[in-house]
Amino acid sequence: MSERVLRRLRARNDPFSGLVVPRLRHIERDLDAVITDAQSRDWSADRPDQVVFARLAQARRRVRAARRFPVAGPADPVAVLLGAVAGGGVAAGLLWAGGAAAVRPVALAVVAVAGLWAALVAVAVLRRLRRRWDRDTPPGRAPIDDPYLYAALRRRIETCAAAARDHRSHRRRGAATELEYALDWIGAAQSELPRR
Amino acid sequence: MSGRALHAELTAVRALVAEGLAGVGDAAGAGQVWLRSACTRLTSLDGVLVEAAGVVATPVWVVAVSAVTFAVVVLSAAVAGMLGLGVTGALALPGTALLGALAAGPWAARRVHIALGRRRLGPVPSPAPGAATLTEVSEQLLRARVRLVSAALRRAGADHWTVPHLRRAMRTDPVVRRLAHADLLLCQAIDCLDRYLGDLRKDLS
Numbered sequence: 001m002s003e004r005v006l007r008r009l010r011a012r013n014d015p016f017s018g019l020v021v022p023r024l025r026h027i028e029r030d031l032d033a034v035i036t037d038a039q040s041r042d043w044s045a046d047r048p049d050q051v052v053f054a055r056l057a058q059a060r061r062r063v064r065a066a067r068r069f070p071v072a073g074p075a076d077p078v079a080v081l082l083g084a085v086a087g088g089g090v091a092a093g094l095l096w097a098g099g100a101a102a103v104r105p106v107a108l109a110v111v112a113v114a115g116l117w118a119a120l121v122a123v124a125v126l127r128r129l130r131r132r133w134d135r136d137t138p139p140g141r142a143p144i145d146d147p148y149l150y151a152a153l154r155r156r157i158e159t160c161a162a163a164a165r166d167h168r169s170h171r172r173r174g175a176a177t178e179l180e181y182a183l184d185w186i187g188a189a190q191s192e193l194p195r196r
Numbered sequence: 197m198s199g200r201a202l203h204a205e206l207t208a209v210r211a212l213v214a215e216g217l218a219g220v221g222d223a224a225g226a227g228q229v230w231l232r233s234a235c236t237r238l239t240s241l242d243g244v245l246v247e248a249a250g251v252v253a254t255p256v257w258v259v260a261v262s263a264v265t266f267a268v269v270v271l272s273a274a275v276a277g278m279l280g281l282g283v284t285g286a287l288a289l290p291g292t293a294l295l296g297a298l299a300a301g302p303w304a305a306r307r308v309h310i311a312l313g314r315r316r317l318g319p320v321p322s323p324a325p326g327a328a329t330l331t332e333v334s335e336q337l338l339r340a341r342v343r344l345v346s347a348a349l350r351r352a353g354a355d356h357w358t359v360p361h362l363r364r365a366m367r368t369d370p371v372v373r374r375l376a377h378a379d380l381l382l383c384q385a386i387d388c389l390d391r392y393l394g395d396l397r398k399d400l401s
Binding site for chain 2: 035036037039040041043044046050051053054055057058075076079095100103104105106108109110112113116117120127130131134135137139
């Protein structure tokens with residue numbers, strides 16, 4: 001049995017979950033959603049509290065630093081995908097309709113600009129639709145108040161840290177230190193929660 | 197909220213933050229962890245504010261991106277014609293050039309935002325000399341936060357002050373997103389200061 005399999009078995013602390021080592025990217029995405037929600041609640045005075053989301057954001061910073069390739073994705077992946085599909089589709093359609101005449105430089109540039117505008121129009125329509133959907137969405141409960149959120153986050157980050165701690169690359173072992181800082185910040189955020 | 201009013205607000209916030217940074221920086225010489233981390237937060241906060249002020253209006257941005265696309269495709273298609281490539285090459289070379297330009301877009305846009313923001317906001321105001329205690333600095337940063345959040349809310353528009361709208365604006369609106377990041381950094385700095393003061397109080401008692 002190779003060392004990799006052994007490490008995976010060690011990381012699997014719940015034998016019934018299919019998840020082996022949780023991915024740092026997903027942890028960061030979940031933290032991001034919780035922080036944005038808590039901050040918008042603070043801004044709209046729905047749940048005024050400026051400490052907890054700031055501490056969770058410190059944890060997010062540490063998790064991002066622990067990632068192997070810490071690149072942030074696009075700010076709005078749905079809009080980027082929609083724009084690419086719409087722009088590419090319009091440009092391909094124009095090229096196909098134009099035939100051989102569309103290969104000259106100026107015609108090709110006009111086709112490219114038309115594709116760009118089609119992408120922008122698609123994104124603008126998406127924005128209008130989202131405004132309408134947001135008006136009908138109830139705000140719901142704040143996920144930052146959920147005690148199980150902290151338990152789940154702590155368990156996932158601990159699993160990642162355990163997997164990174166005995167990695168043979170020293171950079172991965174350094175990531176384990178960052179993840180321990182993240183655990184500290186999550187504990188600090190939880191200690192500030194209002195107790196009922 | 198018009199651009200000019202937003203810039204005036206951001207200039208005021210920047211002045212408050214610079215004063216706070218001076219107040220913390222005087223005390224941070226002792227090498228305290230919390231104070232140093234508050235200083236880092238406030239320093240990067242200034243950069244985020246400059247970037248938020250440098251975001252260009254949507255029509256200007258559309259015209260600029262269209263012009264860049266047009267120029268890139270015309271030039272690369274002309275190069276492909278001079279090289280004597282076939283129809284496939286005449287499509288592939290401009291396509292590759294366009295993809296490269298799109299990939300370099302965020303990087304170039306960030307440079308443009310920072311340069312424009314520097315011009316719009318002017319140089320960092322020098323803080324008034326006067327030793328503020330750390331408690332006063334914390335209150336001052338709280339006042340800066342109130343101004344920053346009210347500027348961001350006015351930017352988002354009065355009919356979008358519900359939680360789902362704000363959540364969406366923080367993700368997608370370029371100005372509100374940067375202001376939300378700045379607000380986050382400010383909150384972290386205030387939290388670091390408060391933890392330092394709390395530790396001091398614990399030591400004294």
